[in-house]
Amino acid sequence: MKITFLGTSAMVPTKERNHPGILINYDRENILLDCGENTQRQLKFINFSPSKITRLLISHWHGDHILGIPGLIQTLGANNYEKTLEIYGPKNSKIFIKKIMNSFLLKDKIKYKVHEVNGKFFENEDFYLEAAYLKHSAPCLSFSLIEKPKRRMNLKYLKKFNLTKHPLLGELQKGKDIVYNNKKIKAKDSTFLIKGKKITYLSDTILDNSCIKAAKDSDLLIAESTFANDLKEKAKKYQHLTAEQAALIAKKSKSKKLILTHFSQRYKNLDILEKEAKKIFKNTILAKDFMNIIL
Numbered sequence: 001m002k003i004t005f006l007g008t009s010a011m012v013p014t015k016e017r018n019h020p021g022i023l024i025n026y027d028r029e030n031i032l033l034d035c036g037e038n039t040q041r042q043l044k045f046i047n048f049s050p051s052k053i054t055r056l057l058i059s060h061w062h063g064d065h066i067l068g069i070p071g072l073i074q075t076l077g078a079n080n081y082e083k084t085l086e087i088y089g090p091k092n093s094k095i096f097i098k099k100i101m102n103s104f105l106l107k108d109k110i111k112y113k114v115h116e117v118n119g120k121f122f123e124n125e126d127f128y129l130e131a132a133y134l135k136h137s138a139p140c141l142s143f144s145l146i147e148k149p150k151r152r153m154n155l156k157y158l159k160k161f162n163l164t165k166h167p168l169l170g171e172l173q174k175g176k177d178i179v180y181n182n183k184k185i186k187a188k189d190s191t192f193l194i195k196g197k198k199i200t201y202l203s204d205t206i207l208d209n210s211c212i213k214a215a216k217d218s219d220l221l222i223a224e225s226t227f228a229n230d231l232k233e234k235a236k237k238y239q240h241l242t243a244e245q246a247a248l249i250a251k252k253s254k255s256k257k258l259i260l261t262h263f264s265q266r267y268k269n270l271d272i273l274e275k276e277a278k279k280i281f282k283n284t285i286l287a288k289d290f291m292n293i294i295l
Contacts, residue, residue: 001026003293006042010226011064012265017289018042019064020262031055033143033201039068040075051079058089059203060140061096070104077109085112088121090139132214134205136239142214147196154190161185197295207245215253224262228272243273247280261287
């Protein structure tokens with residue numbers, strides 16, 4: 001699983017930071033979280049074709065998170081996008097997508113489906129996706145990607161049966177008991193489960209129990225941190241997090257690692273945000289445009 005930050009600014013982009021966007025590559029799935037202005041150009045810089053995108057997850061409908069959608073859809077249409085683009089977002093997403101299609105004359109450019117989601121909304125054999133509402137000035141969702149446990153072979157145990165390569169191993173990996181050389185081999189003895197990873201994305205929000213609940217036990221928590229602590233009243237007014245508050249969420253949710261993103265343009269140097277967060281949650285890093293994380 002590879003996570004690429006395409007944009008790490010807040011409302012106003014800077015020379016160094018584009019509007020919000022995160023790309024998650026997982027096997028055949030290429031999931032785009034938010035699509036700020038200029039996102040498709042950011043994809044050019046990492047040599048990733050927009051036509052490979054399988055799902056678009058929209059946290060909320062403020063401009064900095066969605067202004068790249070019309071251009072993306074236009075490009076997909078020009079490139080004869082053959083898949084159906086699955087679009088997920090909060091309530092009223094169907095209305096807003098319809099308005100985009102009509103306003104930019106994009107009707108029939110591509111096939112797409114819009115889903116207004118809450119809770120678990122997608123699942124395959126490797127992972128599932130969950131959404132939960134946050135508290136912001138517009139309906140806003142957190143998103144979590146949760147890997148399913150993976151069954152691994154206990155090779156030391158299987159050597160007792162001289163069983164190291166055989167089609168029957170596939171049955172054990174499915175959790176089924178087998179018989180080999182007239183001996184029963186139980187899946188619970190010959191295999192073990194490895195817990196999957198959990199990634200959570202907290203877009204614009206205030207500090208609230210909904211954040212902690214959504215982020216619970218995340219291996220990687222990506223959280224907005226628009227302001228430093230001296231502007232916590234401004235953060236409260238505009239319903240955003242400070243870096244310190246993001247760190248509190250990471251600590252209380254028992255997350256393992258925190259990545260701060262969505263930085264106000266006022267911060268030319270982000271050291272103050274990192275310092276304030278690390279006082280509470282040491283395993284914190286700052287996101288940069290084009291930064292990669294591999295899990």
